[in-house]
Amino acid sequence: MDFLGSTLGVAVLLAAPLAWGTAMAWLFGRIRRRTPREAAE
Amino acid sequence: MNELLRAWFGTVNPPCPAELSGPMLWLALAGIGVGVGVVTGLFGVGGGFLVVPLLYVLLGVPYELAIGSSLCFIVGTSAAGLPGHRRAGNVDRKTVLLLAAGSMAGAILGDVVQDVLVEHVAGGDIAVFDRIMTSLFIVLLLLTAGLVFRDRPERSGGLAPLQRFRLGPRVDLKDVHLPGVSLPGLVGIGLGVGVVTGLFGVGGGVLFVPVLLLIVGLNAHKAVGTSLGVVLLASMTAVVKKGYAGEVNLPIAMALLVGSSVGVQLGVWLCLRLHAQRLQRAFALVVLLAAVMMIVDLLRNFHIAFS
Numbered sequence: 065m066d067f068l069g070s071t072l073g074v075a076v077l078l079a080a081p082l083a084w085g086t087a088m089a090w091l092f093g094r095i096r097r098r099t100p101r102e103a104a105e
Numbered sequence: 106m107n108e109l110l111r112a113w114f115g116t117v118n119p120p121c122p123a124e125l126s127g128p129m130l131w132l133a134l135a136g137i138g139v140g141v142g143v144v145t146g147l148f149g150v151g152g153g154f155l156v157v158p159l160l161y162v163l164l165g166v167p168y169e170l171a172i173g174s175s176l177c178f179i180v181g182t183s184a185a186g187l188p189g190h191r192r193a194g195n196v197d198r199k200t201v202l203l204l205a206a207g208s209m210a211g212a213i214l215g216d217v218v219q220d221v222l223v224e225h226v227a228g229g230d231i232a233v234f235d236r237i238m239t240s241l242f243i244v245l246l247l248l249t250a251g252l253v254f255r256d257r258p259e260r261s262g263g264l265a266p267l268q269r270f271r272l273g274p275r276v277d278l279k280d281v282h283l284p285g286v287s288l289p290g291l292v293g294i295g296l297g298v299g300v301v302t303g304l305f306g307v308g309g310g311v312l313f314v315p316v317l318l319l320i321v322g323l324n325a326h327k328a329v330g331t332s333l334g335v336v337l338l339a340s341m342t343a344v345v346k347k348g349y350a351g352e353v354n355l356p357i358a359m360a361l362l363v364g365s366s367v368g369v370q371l372g373v374w375l376c377l378r379l380h381a382q383r384l385q386r387a388f389a390l391v392v393l394l395a396a397v398m399m400i401v402d403l404l405r406n407f408h409i410a411f412s
Contacts, residue, residue, distance in 0.1 A: 074348035077355060078341060081181025081362055088366035089188040 131360045133164065138178070138364025145365065146186045146372020147379075148329055148388045150310030150336070153179055154246070154395045156361065162402050166357065168235070173352035174361075176343045181362040182369055183310075183337040187330075189373040195330025199278055200321065203288070204295035204331075205338035208309060211299015212343055219304050232406075239403050242305050245312075246396035253315045254389035265322025267291060283322055294320060295335070302339060310336040311392060318385065325381035325388075 137159050141152040153175045160171035190196050223234045270287040277284045294316055302309040310332050317328035347353050376384065 070349055074345055077177055077344055077348045077353050077358075078180060080355060081177055081358060082184050084359065084362050084366070085181040085184030085186075086188075088185045088370075092185075092366075092370040093188060093192070 130164070134357060134360035135364035137163070138182075138361035138366075139368040140364075141178075141361070142182055142185075142365030142368020142370075143372040143375070144368075144391055145182050145310075145333075146189070146369040146374070147376045147384070148310075148314060148372075148391060150314060150332065150391075152182060152310075152365075153340075154311045154392075155398075158395070158398045158402055160357070162398070162405075166354075169352045170354055170357075173344070173347035173350075174354045174357040176340045176347060177353045177355065177358035178361040178365070179336060179340040180344055181358070182365045183333050183340065185362075185366055186369045186373055187333050187337060189370070190330030190333055190376075193326070193330070193377055195326050196334050197278055197323070197327060197331050198334075199276065200291070200317070200323075200331050201334035201338070203276070203291045204298075204313070204335045207292040207295020207297075208299035208302065208335060208339040209342045211296040212302045212309075212339060213299075213346070214296070215300040215302060215304045216346065218300060222304075236403065236406060238305060239399055239406075243396050243399050243403065245301070246392050246399070249312065249315050250389045250392040250396065252319060253385055253392065266320045267294075267322065286321070291321070299339065302343070309339055311395070314388060325384045326376065329376060329384070 137156065141155050141159075144150060144155060145152045153172075156175040156178060157168075157171050160166040160175065161168055166174070187196065223229060223231060226234070226237070265283060265286075267286045267290045268283065270290040274288050275285045276288050276291070278286055298309045298312045298316065301312060313332040313335055314328050317323045317331055318325060321328075323331060344353060379387070
């Protein structure tokens with residue numbers, strides 16, 4: 065049970081920064097792709 | 106709601122003897138994150154060589170926790186910077202996988218070597234061991250800065266050192282136009298940097314960028330993008346190890362990440378606009394700055410030890 069708890073904890077330690085980083089990359093990627101098109105319009 | 110917030114901050118407040126607490130502490134962490142994020146996006150380094158001294162020296166976070174939390178932060182910040190470099194074609198997947206394979210094995214080996222050195226060289230005294238390792242790391246950083254600052258040496262016969270390395274089998278890194286690169290050489294470099302990572306507790310990007318530039322033969326932009334990929338995989342391995350040891354503070358890592366998410370985009374944007382040679386020189390200056398920071402920290406430790 066201890067091992068399961070620690071494994072879950074470690075999974076959160078990996079998932080939280082990965083999810084945040086990926087979300088930010090997606091968000092900023094969208095902003096960057098949209099900006100030139102909107103400027104042209 | 107206030108009760109809930111107080112309980113949350115009370116639980117997550119890291120052990121930090123600096124004068125800061127509550128929102129000011131989180132703002133300071135986010136501020137450090139912005140600065141380190143720019144460096145990450147610009148130079149493809151995880152930023153561990155900057156975050157660890159900043160957390161330890163500026164905020165007084167315990168050293169082991171600073172290393173673990175910094176590695177957790179590096180996972181997020183390299184994941185944020187990688188897609189930008191991938192879209193620009195700066196990440197060579199084959200090089201990333203081969204270097205990461207060596208680096209992950211090296212990080213585990215480095216940790217074992219660290220335990221042996223603490224026991225047999227420093228006589229079990231962690232403080233003495235830390236001082237020895239910090240001195241060695243400073244020398245390594247100064248050498249790295251010196252090597253990177255020089256112009257890239259002319260390749261003899263147009264070949265990079267790893268293409269001339271005699272040990273086979275060989276792989277073709279077609280995306281970066283490097284045919285016949287020594288496979289054991291490439292994995293061996295990953296292993297070597299991984300051992301240093303395990304020994305010094307940094308992600309390894311600060312060493313991977315110069316190695317990719319000077320030994321593998323990538324140009325500055327491809328070295329930056331590829332290094333970021335290796336750093337992501339290597340730091341994930343390290344977080345698993347440190348996580349099981351209870352040496353990672355997620356709130357510290359996430360606060361740094363919030364700041365660095367903005368910084369890293371600015372860094373990638375700057376990287377794509379800087380001339381390769383200028384990028385190389387700027388990287389050397391950042392490495393030099395990190396060395397100076399560690400020298401100050403080392404002198405401070407000596408002052409405390411002898412006063």
